[in-house]
Amino acid sequence: MQSKTVVGSVTELWRYPASSLAGERLDAILVGSESIDGDRMFGLVDTSDNEIARPDRDAKWHKVPRIRTRLSPARELEIAIPDGGWLAAPGIESDRAVSAYLGFEASIRPFRRENAGPDCSGPLTAERYRKAPIHLLTTASLARLKALHPEGTADPRRFRPNIVVDMASVEGSFPETEWIGRKLAIGDFLLTISEPCRRCGFTIIAQEGFDNDPGILRNLVRHNAHNLGVYCTVDRPAGIEVGDTMRFV
Numbered sequence: 230m231q232s233k234t235v236v237g238s239v240t241e242l243w244r245y246p247a248s249s250l251a252g253e254r255l256d257a258i259l260v261g262s263e264s265i266d267g268d269r270m271f272g273l274v275d276t277s278d279n280e281i282a283r284p285d286r287d288a289k290w291h292k293v294p295r296i297r298t299r300l301s302p303a304r305e306l307e308i309a310i311p312d313g314g315w316l317a318a319p320g321i322e323s324d325r326a327v328s329a330y331l332g333f334e335a336s337i338r339p340f341r342r343e344n345a346g347p348d349c350s351g352p353l354t355a356e357r358y359r360k361a362p363i364h365l366l367t368t369a370s371l372a373r374l375k376a377l378h379p380e381g382t383a384d385p386r387r388f389r390p391n392i393v394v395d396m397a398s399v400e401g402s403f404p405e406t407e408w409i410g411r412k413l414a415i416g417d418f419l420l421t422i423s424e425p426c427r428r429c430g431f432t433i434i435a436q437e438g439f440d441n442d443p444g445i446l447r448n449l450v451r452h453n454a455h456n457l458g459v460y461c462t463v464d465r466p467a468g469i470e471v472g473d474t475m476r477f478v
Contacts, residue, residue: 237367237396239415239473241385246298246306247271247318247337248356249282249290251436252389253299257470260418262463264362265391267300269340271319272354273327276334281354285430292331294386294436308337311437361423361460366390370403370457377448382439387432390458394475403452405459412478418467419478425456432457 243252244265250273259266273282273293284290297309307315308323310330316323318337328334338354371383385393392415396404408422428449435441449457 234477236413236475236477237369237394239392239469239471239475240368240395241390241393242469242471243385243389243391243393244268245389246300247273247308249273249284249293249431250296250298250308251294252386257468258391259466259468260363260463261466262362267304268391269356271306271337271339272356273335273337274354276336279354282335284434289331289333291434294431294434296327296330306337360426362463363392363420363461364388364390364426364458365392365394365405365420365422365461366426366458367405368393368395369398370405372398373401373403374445374448374457377452378444381442381444381448383445384436384439386436387434387439387445388426388428388457389431392469403457406453406456408459412464413461413475414478415469415475416467416473417465418463418469419465420461420463422459423462424460425454426458426460427455428457 242255242258244255244258244267245252246267248269274280282290282293284293295311299307301307306318308318309315310326313326316326319339324336327337340354340356366385366388374383406425409424410422412419412421428446430446432445433441433443449455
């Protein structure tokens with residue numbers, strides 16, 4: 230029997246069509262057994278050495294999270310650099326725009342051939358990693374970080390969650406970090422909290438609306454063993470919509 234105890238409700242849903250680039254906020258997502266539909270289909274590489282973008286490790290990539298992404302109704306990638314219009318990607322025009330923005334030759338490439346559009350026959354790039362199908366984050370943990378670091382901006386975009394759950398703050402706690410091994414339901418979707426999400430230097434990088442802030446990561450290291458949010462595995466795939474309630478099973 231499933232518990233009816235409601236933990237909170239879904240307030241934001243995100244997918245990231247291209248790794249390290251800005252995510253796409255949605256009203257609904259479809260979650261399969263291995264990933265969210267349309268999530269992490271492309272990577273951005275330095276064409277001089279085929280290095281994939283690593284904003285967490287190299288300052289030359291720090292502007293990458295400001296590049297917007299979306300999938301068209303035909304599931305084709307579109308990107309937009311700041312102050313620029315939407316461009317189909319991968320493609321010569323989009324690569325030219327990204328290269329001009331970053332100041333070196335760069336190219337968007339699919340991870341798998343089936344991700345590429347029908348007119349794309351260029352090279353692929355290897356996925357950097359896929360830790361788990363779902364990354365979940367609660368507003369309670371963001372509130373805890375804000376309490377520890379009141380001058381900082383605890384914006385979900387720093388942490389690239391797929392699901393943000395609105396729930397009451399728990400004083401002195403990052404609550405989902407304590408849920409490892411527990412099962413949750415969001416509508417018909419069932420998941421298991423598998424491990425904490427260990428944070429990296431990506432979290433301190435400036436994006437539209439907030440500045441570079443080393444204090445974000447410093448406080449997570451000091452107060453939550455480097456972690457914020459959790460990774461989840463999928464027990465039963467289903468669609469999720471903003472407003473769906475989440476409960477323990």
